[in-house]
Amino acid sequence: MKEKCGLFAAFSNSKTDVIPLVTIGLRGLQHRGQEAWGIATPTMNPFKQNGLVTDNLDQSALVLQQMKTNVAIGHVRYSTAGGTSLSNAQPFSINKKFCIAHNGTVCDLNSVNTKLTGKKPRRINDTSIVGKRLLTILKTNNFDWFKSITLLCDELVGAYCFVILTPNNEIYAFRDTRGFRPLCIGWHKKSKTYLVSSESCAFSMLGAELTRDVNPGEIIKISNKGLESHSFSRGERTAHCSFEYIYFAHPSSVIDQTSVYESRRKLGQMLAEMYDVNGDVVVPVPDSARPAALGFSEKSGIPMVEGLMKDRYAKRGSMRSFIQPKYKERLKINRWIMPVKSAVDGKDVIVIDDSIVRGISSRAIVKTLRNSGAKSVKILVTYPPIRHPCRAGIDFPTHEELIAYNTSGKNSDIETINKKVGKSVNADFVGYNTVENLSAGIGKKSSQLCMACHDGEYGVLNRNLSNENLE
Ligand code: SF4
Structure with missing residues (x-):
């Protein structure tokens, strides 16, 4: 499965209900995916709908009103394979231990899945395979999230951004070391809410400010202690997707x-x-x-x-x-x-x-x-x-x-x-x-x-190739 998609997350320090912020944020990212959308809260039971955020608004509004929470993650989906059914919409709950949403493509699914089960994946779904692999690593590392995500990213080849919501009301967000897909941090002053988004245009829709990008190879944790950061970059050269700038991203984004x-x-x-x-x-x-x-x-x-x-x-x-x-x-x-x-x-x-x-x-x-x-x-x-x-x-x-x-x-x-x-x-x-x-x-x-879509240089997808080999 290849995913383009948009990610959004919100954590309010003032205990404000963030569901309206996430819903509007996802609308602001609608250009990144129009097939399905979803929101996960600490109950670990994500709400998902096909189509646009504004489709079936009456029906969705009833459910969203009952989801009051000060922390949530959301996703808009654009798939190119793997089917368009609601079961493929994100975020996914991984054994009710955490919820995960993804933007990008993980290329070495077979090897990740082999590490997980010893078998090749039957249904190609990179987000849930990566989520399950992360759960295995977390279990053997005493649920040390920074360490486990770093170990996970050592195994992944591809272009990816993830947001994760834990039952302890924490958000983790991370971006691959090449920085293919955009991911940024914002601040909604009125509700004292940290935001994470694929693009800053979603902050503009909320009257929130762009604080900074999530750096390539950076893990962000947002909790009631504020924002913490951990880098797993080894100084790889970046490979920002040039196509984002000319077509995919919203023109108002930075x-x-x-x-x-x-x-x-x-x-x-x-x-x-x-x-x-x-x-x-x-x-x-x-x-x-x-x-x-x-x-x-x-x-x-x-x-x-x-x-x-x-x-x-x-x-x-x-x-x-x-x-x-x-x-x-x-x-x-x-x-x-x-x-x-x-x-x-x-x-x-x-x-x-x-x-x-x-x-x-x-x-x-x-x-x-x-x-x-x-x-x-x-x-x-x-x-x-x-x-x-x-x-x-x-x-x-x-x-x-x-x-x-x-x-x-x-x-x-x-x-x-x-x-x-x-x-x-x-x-x-x-x-x-x-x-x-x-x-x-x-x-x-x-x-x-x-x-790479112009010159066929796919080496950038492998973080283990040295910068010199990619010049
Ligand atoms: S530049 Fe082309 S090949 Fe590279 S990530 Fe963007 S669309 Fe894909």
């Missing part, structure tokens, strides 16, 4: 001290410097490419118009096509991207997109713009060509599904990929970004980022 919005805007400016293309209007693909389109427009002087809109009044209009698990679902959502004819009719249109993964959306957008009278459609893309599956938690399942690999293989130069992908999606021109521009736009060295 991740590892970098504003997602400003990164995207700068990437648009850099595309304008890189590609001298003519056009009458710049059109963002809604919603994640909007800041990049603004940056492109600022730099090129070509006006930005809203030539494509999501139908926000359709039930699925606000949902994100990329994270829908089934092809049919993605096609349904693409139908809810509507052209604004008056903005593109008779114009040479420059479309700014964050990425081209399978090419389904790009093909649909080119078609809809041409049908609306666009004279030409050129697409510029802030992320370099995606040629490899992600093994760190994002759904790029096979090489064959990836349009850049499918049309151009894994070693073609960027001009060749531009031409072949452009032809495949029926655009007049496609121009991808480069790795150098991407890292400059994000403001981090490429050696601090993961770009």
Whole structure:
């Protein structure tokens, strides 16, 4: 199972009921997972629902009102395998000893499970396997949580963040040593509540402040003694997921001290410097490419118009096509991207997109713009060509599904990929970004980022590979 997902946790020093904070926090992370959500309290009996936090609100509100507690963890789920049933929704209770929720992918499940049972896993569920393995380690280490989590992380290969709730009203949160997925700490002043979240946008929804990131290789404990920290990092180089910055994260979030919005805007400016293309209007693909389109427009002087809109009044209009698990679902959502004819009719249109993964959306957008009278459609893309599956938690399942690999293989130069992908999606021109521009736009060295879906360098998933071997 691969999990993208969003994590949230709250601990109130003033004994305030944190369930409303967790519920709103999960809504703030809804862009990270739209299939299911759940909240666990110290009763160790998690409440879970399919769909969005706001679906079936009346029914959920009744249960949530009865869950009063000053400490809780929550999860929104996006799966790419392993089924979408409620039984896979998180948090999980591990033998009623603790509850656990996860964001990321653990790659060496077989070895973790072999240590646990001596057998390969029958049902692939990394969160519950890791939870059970942690319980075994805790039992042999006198429930010393810092030591046991450190021992657990020595065994794990992959990209992961976890939050854990114990029956003693303590929260533990930890992040892998490469820092693939974001995780941060916040403070809600009014209720004197510590918060942990996958992204800081959830704090903004609550009027809470971002305190700091959980560092790669750091375990945070929150209890009535306050916040404690323990590091298990060995100085590994980081591998922050570059795709978070251009697509997955909310634009209002700040991740590892970098504003997602400003990164995207700068990437648009850099595309304008890189590609001298003519056009009458710049059109963002809604919603994640909007800041990049603004940056492109600022730099090129070509006006930005809203030539494509999501139908926000359709039930699925606000949902994100990329994270829908089934092809049919993605096609349904693409139908809810509507052209604004008056903005593109008779114009040479420059479309700014964050990425081209399978090419389904790009093909649909080119078609809809041409049908609306666009004279030409050129697409510029802030992320370099995606040629490899992600093994760190994002759904790029096979090489064959990836349009850049499918049309151009894994070693073609960027001009060749531009031409072949452009032809495949029926655009007049496609121009991808480069790795150098991407890292400059994000403001981090490429050696601090993961770009495995572009370059196939999966070594970053193994913390035991030395920094030198990964340069
Ligand atoms: S392979 Fe790509 S999507 Fe996956 S973690 Fe690395 S940069 Fe992110």
